[in-house]
Amino acid sequence: MNPFFNKRVQRFSIRKFSIGAASVLLGTFLIGMNQTVQAEQLSSSPEEVGQVTTDPSGQEKEASTTGEAIPSKLAQTDKQAVTGATPQASPETEKTPVIPAPLVDPVAEQEAGKEVQTNSVETTTPPSPAATEPQTPAEEESKLVTKGYKVQAVTKPATASISNSGSRDPRNGQALPNQGESGFRTPETQTNNDVAIDGGKITASGSISTEPRMGSYSGVNNISYNLKFKDGAYKQGDSFSITFEELGNGDSLPKALSKDGKNFANLIKTEELYSETYGANASRNKTPYWAQRDDAVSLQEKEDAHIKNRGTKTRFTYEFTSAIESLTDVSFTGSINNYSLRYPQISTDKEVTSKILINDQPVVEKTYIMNRTEIKQDDNQTAPSIISTTGSMDISENGELLSHDEELQFRTNKYEYEAGTTIKIKLKNNNLNKFVKIGNFNEAKANLQNDITTANSKINENDVILKEPRGDVYFQVTKLSENEVTLKIVRGTASKGILYRVNWGALGVSREPVKDTFKLYNKNDKTFGPTEEELTVTKDGDEGNLNSQFTPAVKFDWKYPKKNEFDTSGTWLTEYLELGNVAMRYINAGNNRPILKAKSIVKDGTAEIDKFATATPTKDFTDAKVATETINTTKIEESQNENSKTTTATAPYIIKGTDNKYYVFKEYLKNSPYNRTATSGTVYDAVSNIVAAYDEAKYGKVTVKYVKSNNISSVIRETVSKDGTAKLENIVGNNYSVTPEEEITENGVIYKLVKTDLPNNSNGVLSENPIEVVYKYVVKNQKANVVIKTTDDKHSKIVELEGEAGTALPNSDEITNKVKELIKKVTKLKVTLTM
Numbered sequence: 001m002n003p004f005f006n007k008r009v010q011r012f013s014i015r016k017f018s019i020g021a022a023s024v025l026l027g028t029f030l031i032g033m034n035q036t037v038q039a040e041q042l043s044s045s046p047e048e049v050g051q052v053t054t055d056p057s058g059q060e061k062e063a064s065t066t067g068e069a070i071p072s073k074l075a076q077t078d079k080q081a082v083t084g085a086t087p088q089a090s091p092e093t094e095k096t097p098v099i100p101a102p103l104v105d106p107v108a109e110q111e112a113g114k115e116v117q118t119n120s121v122e123t124t125t126p127p128s129p130a131a132t133e134p135q136t137p138a139e140e141e142s143k144l145v146t147k148g149y150k151v152q153a154v155t156k157p158a159t160a161s162i163s164n165s166g167s168r169d170p171r172n173g174q175a176l177p178n179q180g181e182s183g184f185r186t187p188e189t190q191t192n193n194d195v196a197i198d199g200g201k202i203t204a205s206g207s208i209s210t211e212p213r214m215g216s217y218s219g220v221n222n223i224s225y226n227l228k229f230k231d232g233a234y235k236q237g238d239s240f241s242i243t244f245e246e247l248g249n250g251d252s253l254p255k256a257l258s259k260d261g262k263n264f265a266n267l268i269k270t271e272e273l274y275s276e277t278y279g280a281n282a283s284r285n286k287t288p289y290w291a292q293r294d295d296a297v298s299l300q301e302k303e304d305a306h307i308k309n310r311g312t313k314t315r316f317t318y319e320f321t322s323a324i325e326s327l328t329d330v331s332f333t334g335s336i337n338n339y340s341l342r343y344p345q346i347s348t349d350k351e352v353t354s355k356i357l358i359n360d361q362p363v364v365e366k367t368y369i370m371n372r373t374e375i376k377q378d379d380n381q382t383a384p385s386i387i388s389t390t391g392s393m394d395i396s397e398n399g400e401l402l403s404h405d406e407e408l409q410f411r412t413n414k415y416e417y418e419a420g421t422t423i424k425i426k427l428k429n430n431n432l433n434k435f436v437k438i439g440n441f442n443e444a445k446a447n448l449q450n451d452i453t454t455a456n457s458k459i460n461e462n463d464v465i466l467k468e469p470r471g472d473v474y475f476q477v478t479k480l481s482e483n484e485v486t487l488k489i490v491r492g493t494a495s496k497g498i499l500y501r502v503n504w505g506a507l508g509v510s511r512e513p514v515k516d517t518f519k520l521y522n523k524n525d526k527t528f529g530p531t532e533e534e535l536t537v538t539k540d541g542d543e544g545n546l547n548s549q550f551t552p553a554v555k556f557d558w559k560y561p562k563k564n565e566f567d568t569s570g571t572w573l574t575e576y577l578e579l580g581n582v583a584m585r586y587i588n589a590g591n592n593r594p595i596l597k598a599k600s601i602v603k604d605g606t607a608e609i610d611k612f613a614t615a616t617p618t619k620d621f622t623d624a625k626v627a628t629e630t631i632n633t634t635k636i637e638e639s640q641n642e643n644s645k646t647t648t649a650t651a652p653y654i655i656k657g658t659d660n661k662y663y664v665f666k667e668y669l670k671n672s673p674y675n676r677t678a679t680s681g682t683v684y685d686a687v688s689n690i691v692a693a694y695d696e697a698k699y700g701k702v703t704v705k706y707v708k709s710n711n712i713s714s715v716i717r718e719t720v721s722k723d724g725t726a727k728l729e730n731i732v733g734n735n736y737s738v739t740p741e742e743e744i745t746e747n748g749v750i751y752k753l754v755k756t757d758l759p760n761n762s763n764g765v766l767s768e769n770p771i772e773v774v775y776k777y778v779v780k781n782q783k784a785n786v787v788i789k790t791t792d793d794k795h796s797k798i799v800e801l802e803g804e805a806g807t808a809l810p811n812s813d814e815i816t817n818k819v820k821e822l823i824k825k826v827t828k829l830k831v832t833l834t835m
Helices: 022-032 137-142 288-292 299-305 571-577 813-823
Strands: 011-013 043-050 119-122 146-155 161-163 188-197 202-210 219-229 239-245 256-259 262-272 276-278 284-286 313-320 330-340 350-358 361-370 386-395 401-411 422-426 433-437 447-449 457-459 465-467 473-481 484-492 499-503 509-513 527-538 553-559 582-588 594-602 611-615 635-641 644-650 654-656 662-669 688-696 701-708 711-723 735-737 743-746 749-753 763-765 771-779 782-790 796-803 829-834
Touching (some): 188 361, 202 350, 276 288, 284 288, 288 299, 288 465, 299 465, 386 422, 401 509, 401 571, 509 571, 582 644, 611 688, 711 743
Parallel strands (some): 386 553
Antiparallel strands (some): 043 256, 119 262, 219 330, 239 350, 276 284, 386 401, 433 509, 582 594, 735 763, 782 796, 782 829
8 A cells, every 4th residue: 555645535646658747737637527546556665674763853942931732642653654554643733713721832831041053953063952951841742753764675656646635625624513613624645656856866755644724833643755766876975855844843854874784874964944033133043933932032023023924944964975885775764743833823824835855856745724823802901910829639539638739820911020029928717728838948930821912912014923022930938837928029020911820839838738628618619719818019118019909819729620529528638637747658559549548657747857768678478567457567767866856667568458459569659649759858847748659469379299200291299389369478579488298108109209309499489470399209119120231132130129219229249249140251241220
């Protein structure tokens, strides 16, 4: 099957005749007749002639925190390249005409301080800062692309296949039946085969698969290409290029191409051809996608730049090595799935033509519609600023408070706030929560979220939406008590029309539930609260001099996001509050579910002074050391160092859970569903969690076989030492030991153990694989004839003996005398033993 087709499409086969435009007329005629002509299929050699190495590094990986949602999608792997069918993806596209809210822009989260390499980028240059800095989730999203490359010999008949792209289909962009707004039409594919490049030096094929309508950061479903190099056409130092136009964000191709272990070409240059210079003294150089949202330049500077309505055009140039001169049948095949598009947000729909080009010559083209982005009317242009705090509370199915999280939300609306602005929140209602210190009061950068509105954007002459720069803001807590917290903007300026969000934990603070929290649960909207608390905002003057710019109260609540109900009597909350400062949790490593109830390790510690630590348990399969719901054998030891006390906890090695199953200790977790998971640290007034993970026990079996020495397949007796059932003694990792009987009687016959041939696995450790211990036995006190012969079998003597089989022949005078008699006759003897 033609590998570039991954769905059923109409195809037309056009024979290559040297008649100029006649072939175009022929194709038009066939399409007009609405007939389907069966195209000849590509036949590809199964022989793999080389492997191309890949390098995932790329260009333009900038971002800062923002509020534009990028659909999250998993990259699909297509290692088959041209020889296999490409898995069909179903990416999300931006909704038209409105981008859904709330909006989170992961691609922009990393933008601050990360410049792209522009125009020519030599592959020998050091990695860019974006490549060396720790990646944010946004960077991971921007790399949602899976590539499969293969160098391959491919023989194809001269065929041109054209799939119906439907780019002008009036149904484009309309919702599919019964799928609502989100159901756009499925991806469509455009394919072209056997394009002659540079007078036939390269024969190229290509395929592009996209949805008919795309968003500015949609994923291109698939890009596939195959280059077949003519034998002897290229020499060392020659080059070729492959270019992706309006197909993605410039992720790099492999740095080296090889066949039969020989490197025949190297990537020497990567160029982003659609980069633009802008800003003061033309100091910025980025593609339109990044330029429109650049927070380092003013809205006026963006307007003066006349940013173009286009996305990306990335060219990769390869240089041949001397190996190309001796190799034959060389091909370069690649297939990329979910290539992240980077097109600027625009105010009007636009038809875009995407291309794959080889040596700047188009191989395949496909059109799609770039959706416009709706600019919302800013209803908050005259609204006061708002501060609130919300979060979620996670209660497990077995009624245990797993975790709770909280974030401070600061919506500026029509005002700006500079460094030095102080925000004080005082609890008037103490029944929902209290403030607790859980770490150092560090500076914490707020995440940014903002919709594109009439208040923070403009449209240039090219229909590109220009975004007003947003200011980064850093908060820090300066004062804390159970019912009051004061925090300050210590760096940056909070811009107009932005929602700033910062996690309380990053500020070193936790909102902890109290004994009456469950009483404030509203079952109808599944929310604890809300309560309204007192707010005071000050900047360079009398306390509260900015209060008039804010709504007068701070809203507090917790959401309960799960479907299952919980104990409304508050048992789960009582148990949580009784844990104190440090608790140990016991969970199944396979599903993160609790095995036993949590145990308090530090109950009344001195916050910020006392410490806690853990020790790994040693193997212990004794019944007295097994932990159960009623008898928890966790070991707790305390040591004093001046005014600081350290509590060390050792988890049980074996647990028998509430499900009556045995579990074996695996490890202490550093990350888990529980808040503040740690293996050691400082004691605070909120619960820190030591999380011990356990594997469900596996069981071993030991079978003991007693066999005949002269025929080990003949089993005299068989016993089971460990039966493999769910017993403590059978748990894998436990020691076993087998002691054989020296004599056994079976069917009236007495057998004696062969001590000179004992097995080497009579002692060991139980494993999941069944163990067999085999002992050999012989019949006790059996008779035997000793036959003494000459080597020519002409003379012989027989001596009858009786004794235990397996023992040495006795020093019999009779045997000695018989041997002496034969020695007189011959010089060579042989002795045989008959039973």
